[in-house]
Amino acid sequence: MSHAVLSINDVQVGQKLPSRTTHIDRASLVAYTGASLDRNRLHWDERFARSVGLPDVIAHGMFTMGTAINVVSDWVGDSGRVVEYGARFTKPVVVPYEGGADVEASGVVTAVDAQTRRATVELKVTCGTDKVLGRAVAVVVLD
């Protein structure tokens, strides 16, 4: 069975990755809470979130990070090629009951090493006008 993984020869610094928008609502927070076992009340208990000064429940930072890397996995053609991934959580993604939140992730290639077949991608991850991840960088090994 043939499967196309991106070749290092087809990648240049400055290349843009197709962006992806993820809609987050209360149901997605519940699903991620269960899947990740991160049951912090900030992510599902509105009353608790307000009691600690937040406007509403917020998405898990790791949920945002988990959706953003899809941009890279989709582009490479194999999620297993992501060898490094890191980010700072700069602003919370507030998820109101009505309307939820849209997180948009895009990426640009910042380094290519033909010898190790590694490429570095910097991700831009926003919710409305807020930059929700900082220094979001992934390294992938290509064919």
Add this chain to the structure above:
Amino acid sequence: MAVNAGFTGRTYPPTAPYSVGREKIREFAEAVGADDVVHVDQVQARARGYRDVIAPPTFAVLLAQQCDRQFIVDPEAGIDFSRLVHGEQRFVHHRPITAGDEIVGVLTIDSVKSAGGNSMVTTRTELATIDGEPVCTATSTVVIRGGAESR
């Protein structure tokens, strides 16, 4: 209350093994919208050279956070969980987490810093199979926001 800086450099004993299951990988992949078939289709995963379905890149946080709990719930550490927010996370994957893996984690407290009533703790978890094969190094920084009493 500031976090106990005496924990800096402490390494905990390896955790009990976590059995990575196909259905947990599927559940996690669906939750984060990771639609690569390598997370759900064993035949495709094997065709790509993996032993079985593999986990999405951030799945390791599930294991790392279970390891972190040893420290976070330790009364001696002085952490108020209700004031804890995740500041930064990083993974270095030595190979993808694969269904069937039995994984243990070794937690090290890399640094504890306090400033302006807040504390910042950086932890590192080395995830490896029970046979000692390195799988992932997960580094996490959490911020414990100071309460009214510390202002």
